[in-house]
Amino acid sequence: MKEADRLKWFSLGATLAETDGSLLSSVPHEWGPKFEASSGAVTRTMTGPNSISFNAPSHMALLLLTPQPGREVALNSDRKSQFLAPVGTLEIVPCNAELFAHWPVPKENLLLALAPAQLDRLAGLEFGRNDFEFRSPPSGHIDEKALLLGQFIKEEFRKGESVNDLYMDSLITVFSTYLLRNYSTFQDRRASQPRGGLTPRAWRDVQDYIRANIGDQLSVERLALLVGLSPSHFLRAFKQTVGQSPHQYVLATRLELAERLVATTDLPFPKIASIAGFSSHSHLTASMRRYRHTTPSELRRACTGR
Structure with a gap:
């Protein structure tokens, strides 16, 4: 051009x-x-x-x-x-x-x-x-x-x-x-800065929502609205409660689901990637290699061998 x-x-x-x-x-x-x-x-x-x-x-x-x-x-x-x-x-x-x-x-x-x-x-x-x-x-x-x-x-x-x-x-x-x-x-009108973590009920609601929608593109605003918080307060409260940021927790949850499906089913890897919320088979493989030091193929071979 x-x-x-x-x-x-x-x-x-x-x-x-x-x-x-x-x-x-x-x-x-x-x-x-x-x-x-x-x-x-x-x-x-x-x-x-x-x-x-x-x-x-x-x-x-x-x-x-x-x-x-x-x-x-x-x-x-x-x-x-x-x-x-x-x-x-x-x-x-x-x-x-x-x-x-x-x-x-x-x-x-x-x-x-x-x-x-x-x-x-x-x-x-x-x-x-x-x-x-x-x-x-x-x-x-x-x-x-x-x-x-x-x-x-x-x-x-x-x-x-x-x-x-x-x-x-x-x-x-x-x-x-x-x-x-x-x-x-708004520079002259500071927003309130609530402190504290998520209540036990709010944490359960967030966990349930993430698990039920793990294959979808999740957003901070949707998770925050779920428990009645502003996005910035939700991000602080989530990390205080869980010890991880939302994206770290969701990634770990997606990897756990993918690992379970790889080990216990014969579903093709692209299908597993889609179910677990990864954009592609290669995205799943890269994430599993980085955080679990293995790949879907290696994990399935190991489970089949057992």
Whole structure:
């Protein structure tokens, strides 16, 4: 695809997003990997030099993973500001805002796309109201905490097909909550921070739900709503109660189920992977090798031999 054609295609982002329902449909696939969940979407893009101009189809946050000298940006204005954008620079583009950006050197960044309805729902859970507006940081603003979250997302992307869907959903949820707390009108109205773990009843309900839906893509918001907590409180309470994060617990549960099916049935491995919630046979194999130091084939041979 020629660069001019790619930029023209990118500028059609709002229309494309409305057409196929993807929050990141406006970003060419060749720019980098994408992940989308109920909490939002994120892509790790590597491209440039380049320029873009579009109306944001959702709330967006850009986090730079490489420096950009001479970056030019105009947000809802014809006036372009040029500045040095170091690693960790955070930019926020509210939904429907007009953005122009130009970067004269190749760059790597994370781009989060957050649907207004989903972010309104998250704001209601965290702050008890959803009437907020984003406050864009100044040009070249570095956010070390956002960069730390971004590094976790980048590392998960490196796993390729073995990306943990619930972990990525958790990271997007935490990042979204962080943006609301620090870059919106909620900045002056801190959310309450309840402490303590899950009640025994809540823990049983969460366990039952995870086991009943282990083959589906689970979300932090759904688990939190199940026990009447905000997503951020649920993540803290779950780890305090279980000693693991939700994604670690779910992965362990999926591996236990897969191991049992491998050892006690003659189901094909792709079917077992699907039942246990892995995206593919290769995803199951990679996870079992990493965390159990074996593979489905090796485990079945050992069980057959016994």
